[in-house]
Amino acid sequence: MTSTELAASATSARRLHAVAPDEPVDGAIDRAGAIDRAGAIEAIESLLAALGRDPGSTHLAETPRRVADALIELLTPHPFAATTFANDEHYDELVVVADIPFSSLCEHHLLPFRGVAHIGYVPGDRLVGLSKLARVVELFARDLQVQERMTRQIADWIGETLEPSGVGVVLEAEHLCMSLRGVQAEGTRTVTSSLVGSVRDDDRTRREFLARAGLRGTEA
Ligand SMILES: Nc1nc2c(ncn2[C@@H]2O[C@H](COP(=O)(O)OP(=O)(O)OP(=O)(O)O)[C@@H](O)[C@H]2O)c(=O)[nH]1
Ligand SMILES: [Zn+2]
Known part of the structure; x- marks a missing residue:
């Protein structure tokens, strides 16, 4: 998928409410189709x-209900208020939240x-x-996904x-469709990134973000 297609699918797959300054908003998303549990x-x-x-x-009698509910749970993010605050002190260094755990479902095999996720931004x-950065990871993880799209x-x-003046997102994940079945390449780690603005263009900021994200072979 090209970066243009990735961006287009990111926009069309989920539409977010606009954020008004200082007002928490409903982080709920419009989905392509409603879930039919029955x-x-x-x-x-x-x-x-x-x-x-x-x-x-007897053993499988409840299994259809359990499996359906498990899948629905994995495809339904928790709504949240995307609370923002005025940057009165004009903080203009990186804010990094590293090691945010996530689970998603690959859209090719429906396997986890x-x-x-490591997220950084340079505030405007x-x-x-801060918790909203972990919530936004969940917002996009609870979907049928590919890692590149989720990153974007x-x-x-x-x-x-x-x-913000810069954003960095790095996801590191193990794909069970690649480790449990198929090629059975156990222990592989897929790393994807989306770096924007100063986190992409400013060498010091990029290196600092990658180092704070704890990525191998990087230093501040
Ligand atoms: N780029 C990308 N590929 C993914 C992701 N998740 C799964 N895949 C890949 O999607 C591909 C689907 O390929 P296919 O050849 O149609 O499926 P398959 O026959 O099950 O392929 P194998 O997994 O190689 O057995 C596989 O190479 C998966 O590893 C992801 O997040 N990003
Ligand atoms: Zn897969």
Whole structure:
């Protein structure tokens, strides 16, 4: 996928409410389609039958409901208020939150990929509540994803919400579709990044972000 396509899909997949200064907003997103829980339960029942299992057996009787609810949970982010504050002290150094854990579902195999996100931004007029950076990771992780798109979506959200002078997002994850099955390349770590503004263009800021994110082979 080209970067233009990634950006377009980031915008079309999820639309966020605009953030008004000092006012918490609903971080809820508009989804492409509503979740049909009854339909999902029925579909899992059919899937079990198609896999040669008996969905009516005692052991599997509740499995369609459990699987459907587990998937719905993994695809439903918690709404949140994207609280921002005025940057009265004109703080203009990097703010970095490293090692934010996340789990998502790969859109190719519906298997989890999980790891950590590192986020940094150089504030403009607004600061964001730190926990919101972890919440925005969850906002985009709870979807059928590819790691590259998720990385861009997080960076775009921070850019649009805070209008900072720089943003850096790095995701490091293990894809179970690559380690459990298929090529079975255990222990691989996929690293993706989206660096924008001063975090991309200013050498000192970029190095500082990568070092604070604890990435191997980097130093401040
Ligand atoms: N770029 C990218 N690829 C991903 C991601 N998650 C899974 N994939 C890849 O998506 C590809 C799908 O390839 P296919 O050849 O259609 O699927 P497959 O036959 O199951 O491929 P194998 O996994 O190689 O057995 C695989 O190479 C996966 O490793 C992701 O987040 N980003
Ligand atoms: Zn996959």
